[in-house]
Amino acid sequence: MTNARNQPILTGMKVIDATQALAGPICSMYLGDMGAEVIKIEELGKGDMTRGWAPPYVGDESAYFLSTNRNKRGMALKLDTEEGSEILRKLVYGADIFLNNFPRLDSLTKRRLDPESCLQVNPRLIHVSLTGFGRTGPYAERTGYDIIVQGMCGIMSITGEPEGAPVRYGVPIADLTGGIYAFTGILAAIISRFQTGKGQALDVSLLDSQLTWLSHVAGAYFATGQEAPRLGNQHATITPYQPFKAHDTWFIIAVGSERLWQKMCKIIGAEESLMIDPRFATNPLRNVNRPALIAQLEPIFLTRDAAEWLAEFDAAGIPCGPIYSVPQALNDPHILARGDIVELDHPTAGKVKSLAYPVHFSGDQLSYRLPAPTLGQHTVEVLHELGYHDDDIQALRARGVI
Numbered sequence: 133m134t135n136a137r138n139q140p141i142l143t144g145m146k147v148i149d150a151t152q153a154l155a156g157p158i159c160s161m162y163l164g165d166m167g168a169e170v171i172k173i174e175e176l177g178k179g180d181m182t183r184g185w186a187p188p189y190v191g192d193e194s195a196y197f198l199s200t201n202r203n204k205r206g207m208a209l210k211l212d213t214e215e216g217s218e219i220l221r222k223l224v225y226g227a228d229i230f231l232n233n234f235p236r237l238d239s240l241t242k243r244r245l246d247p248e249s250c251l252q253v254n255p256r257l258i259h260v261s262l263t264g265f266g267r268t269g270p271y272a273e274r275t276g277y278d279i280i281v282q283g284m285c286g287i288m289s290i291t292g293e294p295e296g297a298p299v300r301y302g303v304p305i306a307d308l309t310g311g312i313y314a315f316t317g318i319l320a321a322i323i324s325r326f327q328t329g330k331g332q333a334l335d336v337s338l339l340d341s342q343l344t345w346l347s348h349v350a351g352a353y354f355a356t357g358q359e360a361p362r363l364g365n366q367h368a369t370i371t372p373y374q375p376f377k378a379h380d381t382w383f384i385i386a387v388g389s390e391r392l393w394q395k396m397c398k399i400i401g402a403e404e405s406l407m408i409d410p411r412f413a414t415n416p417l418r419n420v421n422r423p424a425l426i427a428q429l430e431p432i433f434l435t436r437d438a439a440e441w442l443a444e445f446d447a448a449g450i451p452c453g454p455i456y457s458v459p460q461a462l463n464d465p466h467i468l469a470r471g472d473i474v475e476l477d478h479p480t481a482g483k484v485k486s487l488a489y490p491v492h493f494s495g496d497q498l499s500y501r502l503p504a505p506t507l508g509q510h511t512v513e514v515l516h517e518l519g520y521h522d523d524d525i526q527a528l529r530a531r532g533v534i
Contacts, residue, residue, distance in 0.1 A: 140167025140499040145322075148173065148223045149204065151233040152180040154278075154304055155338060156262050157200040158311035160231055163318065164203025165489040165498050168229070171514055172204040172505060173220060175211055176534065179507040191481035198504045199486045202476060206505025207514050208534065215533045217243040222518050224250055228331075229258045229318060236273045237261075247333035257331040258321045262314050266337035276338050281306035285342040290349065293364040309345065310338040371418040372396075372429060375455060378438035385441075386451040390414065395448045400432050478503040508534070 145168040149160035157172075157180070164170040174180050180201070186194040209216040224230045224245060232240065240246040240261075247259045261267060264276015279300055282288050292299035314336040325331055343350075349360045349368075360368070367373035373386045387393050393415070397407035406412055406428060411421040418425055433441065438454065445452040454460075461467065471488060478484045484503055511534050515525050528534045 138496055140165075141493075141497045142322075143167035145169065145229065146227045147171070147229040147231060148220070148227045149231045150220065151231055151262060153182060153233070154200060154307035155311040155314070156231055156233045157182075158308060159260075159262065159314040159318070160204065161200055161202055162311075162315050162489055163229070164502070165500065167497075167499050170204040171223060171510070172201060172206045173211075173223075174206060174208050174507060176208045176216075176508070176532070177210075179208065183507065190484055191478070193478070193481045193504070193506070198478070198481065198484050201504035202474065202486055202500065203502050204505055205502065205510035205514065206508060207511045208508030209511075210533045211243075213531075213533050215528060215531065217245075219515070219518070219533075221245060223514075224257070225253045227254070227257065228322075229260065231260045231262065231314070231318075233262045235263055235275055237267055251331060251333065255330055256325060258318055258325065259331065259333040260314055260318060260336065261334070262310060262336045262338075264338050266340060267335045271339075278304035278306040278338070281338045281342050285339060286346055286349075287342065290360050290362050292362055294362050296362070296364075298362075305345070306338045306342040310336060310341040313341040313344075366422070369419060370415060371422045371425060374426075376430065376433040378433055378436060378441055380437045382455045383433075383438040383442055384453050384455060385445060388451065392450050393418075395450055396445070399444050399448060399450075400429075402432070474500045476500060476503040479509070480506060 142163060145163070147160055147163050147168045147170040149156060149170055150173040151157055151160065152174070160170050160172070172180075180197060182197040182200070183194050185196040188195045190198055207219075209219055211217060211220065221244060230245070230250060232245070234240050237246060241249070244250075247261075250257050250259050263273075264281060265271035265274050267273075282300055282305065283298070285306070287305075288298040288300060291301065314334070317334045317336060321332055321334060352358070352360060352368075365374045370386070370388055373388065375382045375384050385396070387396050393412075394407060397403055400406075406425070410417075412418045412425055442452050442454065456464065462473065467473070470492070472490070473485055474488045475483055475485050481503075488500070489498055512525055515528075515534070520528075525534070
């Protein structure tokens with residue numbers, strides 16, 4: 133890897149991305165954002181399954197696919213042919229990073245793309261398998277979709293209203309979390325390679341990754357042996373810390389300290405009531421007596437519009453905020469000022485927007501260069517780089533390999 137000071141941080145890295153859906157593509161997109169050359173491998177005639185996760189479309193392309201595949205060149209191969217597998221091997225054996233989500237290890241082994249085969253040929257390779265349940269354990273190679281993992285990791289049991297049904301998050305958090313952990317693991321493996329000169333195999337599972345979201349909830353269970361309750365929008369250990377209905381709409385307030393509690397009481401005119409009530413004197417007491425406190429706060433907040441409450445709380449330094457719709461969030465002036473939305477020109481879909489990588493570097497570490505590829509857009513180009521001549525490419529096309 134070579135990197136000049138004014139180049140993105142992963143300039144010179146080559147990534148072969150043989151993943152589809154969300155977890156793998158979001159990981160490889162972030163590697164591309166940091167300057168890596170990413171070649172996306174798709175099945176000839178089918179492509180990444182998210183090409184069919186529509187509507188909505190942008191032009192003829194799935195909006196879902198476009199959102200997670202920028203900064204990649206695209207190849208389409210018939211992978212169940214020996215020639216297709218050979219092309220993929222040539223790419224992988226000459227790469228820095230190989231990212232795949234083949235659910236079964238034998239699918240890699242028969243193509244000589246398993247970790248052992250790859251690292252024997254290319255000892256500096258970082259081989260990344262990103263699957264639902266990992267390569268070991270009793271559930272290894274079981275198909276794992278986001279909603280299955282959300283259920284199995286315990287998250288759905290604590291999400292939703294206390295008397296309601298378990299609730300899946302509105303976005304595929306298991307896929308996103310798995311992709312992000314794969315990304316951080318790859319960055320760590322790159323550092324390790326600088327230190328040792330050797331690559332390694334990473335085994336990333338959605339279930340392992342999503343389990344980390346239990347965090348302090350797991351800590352509480354380890355400490356007490358008690359099952360965590362479903363609390364809806366309330367916080368397990370801070371009160372008040374939740375949405376409230378104002379006269380016109382909902383807003384959020386987060387009172388995380390005694391100083392903030394006292395400030396809030398003064399703003400809502402409760403110095404002589406809630407502020408001196410011994411049931412609410414400390415945060416632990418407010419947690420114990422939460423129903424009584426919320427019952428008194430709710431009618432107070434109904435007396436004014438949300439914007440009025442938010443203006444006063446914000447001026448006093450009390451954490452608070454509105455509850456936006458998706459369009460409101462994406463058009464918030466702060467989001468726009470932070471450059472959190474990327475716009476690129478796509479060859480068939482026109483201008484396409486997607487969300488930027490969220491870390492802001494002081495140097496020029498990021499680069500948004502390429503829109504998501506059309507299916508097989510760069511196949512011929514990449515084959516030429518591998519040393520295939522035009523006659524070879526024509527023959528591969530005639531045999532249905534590309």
